[in-house]
Amino acid sequence: MGITTRVLSAEDADALAALMTRIEGDHPTGFCLGAGEIREVMGGQAVNVFEGAYDGDELVAYTTVLPGRPDEVGLHVTLFGDVDPARLGEGIGTLMLTRSLNLSRALHAALAPGVPGRFAAATLAGREDQVDLVERAGMRPGRHSFLMVAHLERRAAVELPGGYTVTTFDPEAAEELRQTHNLAFADHPVRADASTGFWATFVVGAAHARHALSAVARDADGAVAAYVLAHEYVVPPSGGHGPEVHVPYVGTLPAHRGRGLATGLLAEVLRRASVAGYVTASLNVDTANPTGALGIYERAGFRQLYRQDSHHLDVPPVGGRLSR
Template identity: 40%
Template sequence: MVIDLPDGLRAGPMQATDAARWAALLEAVEDVDRRDENFDAEDCAEELADPDLDLERDTLLVLDGDDRAVAYMVARLRVGPPLGLRLVVDAAVHPRHRRRGIGTALTAAAHRRADELGAAVVTRLAESGADAIALAERAGMRPVRWWSELVRDLTVPVKPISPPAGITIAVLGRPYDAARWDEPLRLAHNSAFADHWGSAAIGPTGWAHQRTGARAFRPESSVVALTGDGFIAGYILSYEFPAATARSGTRDLYVGTVGTLPAHRGRGIAGALLASVLQGAADQGYATASLTVDAENPTGALGVYDRAGFRPHRRDVTYLRPAQSSSGGAKWARASTDGTV
């Protein structure tokens, strides 16, 4: 990517050797922004090793004269309804280097890359992040979707919920049997989220790296709902982030994905799965459980989470700049009312 920067700074694609300084940058950002997003060098190394991430074309690391990271951008190409082809951008600037035009330069670079690809640009920002939101809006982006982060206090007893007739709940367990579960889970996920807003189908390699092969994955806190003939009707994948645990001193189980296949919705499967996961987490010593949900989710997810004892913690907002037409104008599409990014 081409980028224009203030004097004394330079940028280039991220490399595997950048994990430690990227982690240091993220720690400095979290110290100020307080978004409860904590990543250590191992997390960053895992991200940089993602086979679906094109480091050369779709990442940038901005360095100062002492080779310290002062900003970064990671862009992932995705395709799926209702946005079609889009570049999902994640970026941040070190607090000491803000208001120097670096964020503007990163945004412009991402938009140029999207235009090369004929893609929309999507980014998710904290609703409380006034500066980042102002930057997005100056760049022609508009809010299209809101997300609620919910937290549950696990010292509050969990009410058990039995699965519906014909359904059994199984813990994936440790050691995780990838040969047994990876492909059925991936196919179930792609089916469960096919009609969800901003979702994209995931392939076998990406699934193994990003979901069940991730360092944070906790198979002992992940469950499946099985039909009588052994097919997956619903599932929950859970994660614990070591850097967050180290920083806070308490354990939070992040309920990363809750999926129910369309044919089995409305039967109480998600509630039964959640009760199983939450009770297990409490037994394992977690202090809280958290998750993120589409505030407009039409499948009743917010009600399920409220009944499970989750309460609002903060909100994020997705900003969109549609793909540009050949004449340079934006092709705005009305957002649908499904799912999750």
């Protein structure tokens, strides 16, 4: 029987979670979710698309297409996907990546035809088969990121810079923090311009959010100056047994940088996590982050576990020409 494909729904979440777990047991992916987390992503935005490849009734591969919020710069579409380790080398990955790129083009035409598009995927360092797959599809290499992990032995409180007050994440102030987040990452090479829908689904109301562990610093006027958020996923990103706290975002507004806020808030989050019984912490960092984040994390005890390399395909506005 040949391979068939179809769009996955919430009813397929358990089977997809099982496939992701099999894949993660073979190699780290940076995108291994539990069934509940899959349902959250599926329901987060109507344009999020999961597709599966089947051999009969067996799910043997998947892809995920996640469009960002379009703006005058362009539309960024993030692609995830992988194949059951027992089915590598059969051309299933090529089939699924081709379908994902075609879907990305269709979403680009529907959502933001007047601006350029960038379709991005990551490969695991050392996996030449993954690199060959994306390069044959026309995707070019870009930036690199580390998945870093730290052991959380009991940590003492760290004195934070004077003139700031520190609290946990308050959902009532979520919109203020979202706007701060977008400002904090405005000068980052990979912009993290969070829409209200993304923020509500994946930061404020997500089952994996751990607001009590997060830390937010406010200045003397009461405005947010910096923040460190905390999440906990069903499958620890480090591949360990957990419990593991994951740090998805560390942000400081430009006017407050250079004062040790990020260092102090991160230390506070790790201290709270250790007190709460977490044994490890993990985070992702761009290896060329211009804010010096890599050094901050290394001083906090984080060490590289694996590297992922970004690849992207740039496309012009629909009916237009991509400027170089």
